[in-house]
Amino acid sequence: xxxxxxxxxxxxxxxxxxxxxxxxxxxxxxxxxxxxxxxxxxxxxxxxxxxxxxxxxxxxxxxxxxxxxxxxxxxxxxxxxxxxxxxxxxxxxxxxxxxxxxxxxxxxxxxxxxx
Amino acid sequence: xxxxxxxxxxxxxxxxxxxxxxxxxxxxxxxxxxxxxxxxxxxxxxxxxxxxxxxxxxxxxxxxxxxxxxxxxxxxxxxxxxxxxxxxxxxxxxxxxxxxxxxxxxxxxxxxxxxxxx
Numbered sequence: 001x002x003x004x005x006x007x008x009x010x011x012x013x014x015x016x017x018x019x020x021x022x023x024x025x026x027x028x029x030x031x032x033x034x035x036x037x038x039x040x041x042x043x044x045x046x047x048x049x050x051x052x053x054x055x056x057x058x059x060x061x062x063x064x065x066x067x068x069x070x071x072x073x074x075x076x077x078x079x080x081x082x083x084x085x086x087x088x089x090x091x092x093x094x095x096x097x098x099x100x101x102x103x104x105x106x107x108x109x110x111x112x113x114x115x
Numbered sequence: 116x117x118x119x120x121x122x123x124x125x126x127x128x129x130x131x132x133x134x135x136x137x138x139x140x141x142x143x144x145x146x147x148x149x150x151x152x153x154x155x156x157x158x159x160x161x162x163x164x165x166x167x168x169x170x171x172x173x174x175x176x177x178x179x180x181x182x183x184x185x186x187x188x189x190x191x192x193x194x195x196x197x198x199x200x201x202x203x204x205x206x207x208x209x210x211x212x213x214x215x216x217x218x219x220x221x222x223x224x225x226x227x228x229x230x231x232x233x
Contacts, residue, residue: 034221043121043205044224089158093220102148102160102171103207103222 002027004092004106012112013080021075021109023090028071031093034103035064035075037086044089048075080113087111117142119208119225127231128196136191136228140208146170147189148209148222149181153202161204164189196232203227 003026013019023033032051036044048057048064050073056065063076073090087110091103120139128134140147149161160173164183172179178194187208193200207222 032220036224041203041229043119043226044207046221046223049221091158102163102173103150103158104160105150105158107157 002030002092002094002104004090004104006088006090006106006109008109009107010110010112012114014114015080015082017080017113018076018078019080019111021077021088021090021111023073023075023106025071025073025092025104025106027094028068029095030068031095033064033066033073034091034093035062035073036089036091038089038108039086047088077111080111082113082115085112119206119223121204121206121225121228123228124226125229125231127233129233130196130198132196134193134196134200134230136193136204136206136230137188138191138206138208138225139188140206141223144208144210144223145187146209147183147187148207149189149191150205150207151175151202152205152227153199156202158205162191193230198232201230201232203229 005024007022034049035047038044050057050066061078066073087108089108091105093103122137146165148163150158151161152158162181163171167183181191183189205227207224209220209222
């Protein structure tokens with residue numbers, strides 16, 4: 001059974017700092033990995049998706065890497081801003097066998113960027 | 116392009132009642148997924164529908180059910196509501212379900228329906 005863990009559970013940084021969020025998963029047989037952000041009481045916003053054959057994806061100040069063999073992914077946020085404050089979730093999808101299209105989510109990292 | 120929409124935004128029911136939640140996927144998406152986010156439990160997969168059929172379900176009792184309509188919108192029904200069913204219910208859609216062909220199977224989420232059971 002796939003288990004996804006995110007460390008740290010919570011993080012507070014001053015504005016302008018670069019930071020790294022970690023995601024680890026127990027079963028390396030994944031189809032892809034997605035990073036999301038969730039604002040309090042809201043739905044999920046997809047940030048980046050990395051296919052199992054890829055090593056990293058970039059979007060603006062965000063960079064996500066994937067090391068499938070070691071079961072790890074990191075989300076790097078450059079020059080953090082107060083608007084980045086949210087909970088960040090990673091989710092893995094198993095190989096597309098036709099019956100297992102669900103995402104398994106990590107526990108999330110609650111990020112607060114202070115002025 | 117409109118994103119995934121869900122209705123209602125909030126729903127308050129009493130124990131034993133039935134709740135119906137609705138989801139409209141992004142235009143062109145054929146797969147719809149339902150997830151439950153209960154306080155302290157994280158996001159749990161509930162159901163996956165593709166082309167009108169249930170393809171997979173998570174570890175939830177049968178009183179959680181749903182369907183997908185010909186226009187690919189979906190309903191989630193929860194019967195005999197219990198207090199622990201109180202949660203944010205999220206719907207997601209994606210372009211590819213069972214069929215291969217496309218490399219990317221990114222799931223896009225709606226804003227959710229907050230169900231409160233009293």
